[in-house]
Amino acid sequence: MTSLATARPDDVPAARAPSASQPLDAPPTTPAEVIARYARPGPRYTSYPTAPHFRADASEAERAAVAHAWATATAPLALYAHVPYCERRCxxxxxxxxxxxxxxxxxRYVDDLIRELDVLAGLTPFDRPLELLAFGGGTPTWLAPEDFARLVRAIDTRTATARDREWSVEVDPRSVDDAYMALLLELGFNRFSFGVQDLNAEVMQAVGRKQGVAEVRAATQAVGALPFNIDLMYxxxxxxxxxxxxxxxQVLELGPSRLALFGYAHVPWMKKHQLGLERHGLPDDHARLELYLAAREQLLGAGYVAIGIDHFARPDDALAVAQRAGQLHRNFMGYTVRPHLDLVATGVSGISQVNGTFTANAKDVPVWRDALDRGQPAWQRMLHTSPEDQLRSAVIMDLMGxxxxxxxxxxxRFGVDFDQHFAEELAQLAPFVADGLVTETEDRVALSELGALVVRNVAMVFDQWLGQSQARYSRTV
Ligand code: SF4
Structure with a gap:
């Protein structure tokens, strides 16, 4: 699946090895050429600082600070459960x-998730209202229905459900039948995210994903009038x-309230199975940009509103409403209208964001399980953010959202003079201003419609951590 990114910090994988930006000498003539000049590796900013900067070698003092932050947290809760299993690899x-x-x-995996809930409930209050529950993967619906239900009921009995709650689940349309969809509804899920990526038979054959429009239609129709997302990939x-x-x-006919449009990240040095795609030929940077811009135009033409860097939503969708009000935020879950929540992640590779801290779970089931056997959280990396991190996070998340x-x-909010504090960064925005991508006034830094396509590049200007890790990032455009 490729949506709800809680446990998959999309800041980590890279689409290409780092390279210099394209030469800036020849004046570009079209908007696409302007944008193409900014194509370079960069974070997707599902968090700031980004996941590669969480420390595996946190000091005792930092561990104690993280524990204190968890123990004293008071915000309403979001809970994420990661299921890493899939039946076949795309x-x-x-x-x-x-x-x-x-x-x-x-x-056994569900048994362990329930054990993890109990470990985490010992570290932070679980009697806070649970506003958001999200299941992601992998394929959450890979779980047998009875295990899925057992996990949801275990969560329900350990948390205090908020009145205004969002329970969301990633669904691979190939993995569910009518009975499974009925169970999800019965359990209380009220937002669904369907991983589709493409519906063309030749494309699906090449990527090893057997999927037809009929099963996608059946799964989406099963949710009735409830809102659902569809993930696409170019x-x-x-x-x-x-x-x-x-x-x-075809996808628009199904009536999604949101669509995600992700660029394929080719990282065969990390994901060897991706080599299998090379014999079919992959679109180059120019073709990718054309695909993205054409998809964008089609979705805007259909009445959807562009949300952040890779989402589209109906104008009445909560994300679109929040964006119009300047209230859209971003976290490991993607775009959100609930930035005030403490996000507690369970399962391998889950990343929690609680009261100014980040903690990242072990990625391998045995390592994760070992920690639980000792009654410990399975955290392998962590970060206690500084006030400067929090200030820059607010700037970057405002840009991204x-x-x-x-x-x-x-x-x-942070007790600083913005122009003084960020004098260097504002100076670095000059090329963006010259290209018509950013405007800076006394009150605001704002991206133009075209500039929104390079928002990751603009955010990178405010990132103090950039370059302090060996992380390889996907292309910004
Ligand atoms: S369904 Fe395919 S794309 Fe989604 S997580 Fe599993 S292998 Fe990956």
Whole structure:
């Protein structure tokens, strides 16, 4: 799956090895050429600082500070459960996935998730309202229905459900039948995210994902009037402007309230199975940009609103409403209208964000399980953020969510003079201003419509941690 990114910090994988930006000498003539000049590796900022900067070698003092922050947290809760299993591997997959046909593995995995809930409930109050519950993977619905239900009921009995709650689940349409969808509804899920990626037979054949529009339609229709997302991907073998347009048209007929449009990240040095795509040929940077821009135009033409860097939503969707109000935020879950929550993650590779701290779980099931056997959280890396991190996080998340920063609001919130504090960064924005991508006034830094396409590059200007790790990032455009 490729949505709800809690446990898959998309800051980690890279689409290309780091390279210098393209030469800036020749004046570009089209918007696409302007944007193409900014294509370079960079974080996707599902958090700031980004995941590669969480420390595996945290000091005792830092561990104690993290423990204190967890113990004294008071914000309402979001809870994430990561299920790493899938039945077959899609060749484009960049997630941390375990391929397994034996559903019996899920029995023990759910047992361990429930044990982890109890470990974490000993570290931070669980009697806070649970506003958001999210299941991601892998394929959450790989779990046998009875194990899935057992896990949800265990969560329910250990937490205090908020009145205004969002329970969301990633669903691989190939993994569910009507009975499984009915169970999800009965359990209380009220937002669904369907991983589709593409519907063209040749593309699906190349990526090893057997999927037809009929099963996607059946799964989406099963949710009735409830809102659902569909994830699409561009940059796959055999995708052309025509095949992509046909896929999008078919998907729009299903009536999603949101769509995610992710660029395929080719990282065969990390994900060897992706080599299998190379024999089909992959679109180059120019073709990728064309695919993205064409998809964007088609979705905007269909009445959707562009949300952040890779989402689209109906104008009445909560994300679109929040964006219009300048209240859209971003975290490991992607875009959110609930930035006030403490995010507690369970399962391998889950990342928690609680009261100014980040903690990242072990990625391998045995390591994760070992920690639980000792009654410990399975945290392998952590970070206790500084006030400067929090200030820069607010700036970067405003850029990523709202494509603008209100200088006075940030200044008042953090007790700084924005222009003085960020004098160097504001100077670095000059090329963006010259290219018509950013405007800077006394009150605001704002991206133009075209500038929104390079928002990651603009955010990088405010990132003090950039370059302090060996992380390889995906291309910003
Ligand atoms: S369904 Fe495919 S893309 Fe999604 S996590 Fe599993 S292997 Fe990866």
């Amino acid at each position: 060749l484009y997959c960049g997630c941390h996935v375990q391929i397994a046909r034996d559903r019996g593995l899920g029995v 940059g796959l073998p055999h995708q052309t402007l025509a095949t992509q347009a046909a896929t999008i048209a 709202n494509f603008a920063v209100d200088k006075a609001a940030i200044g008042a």
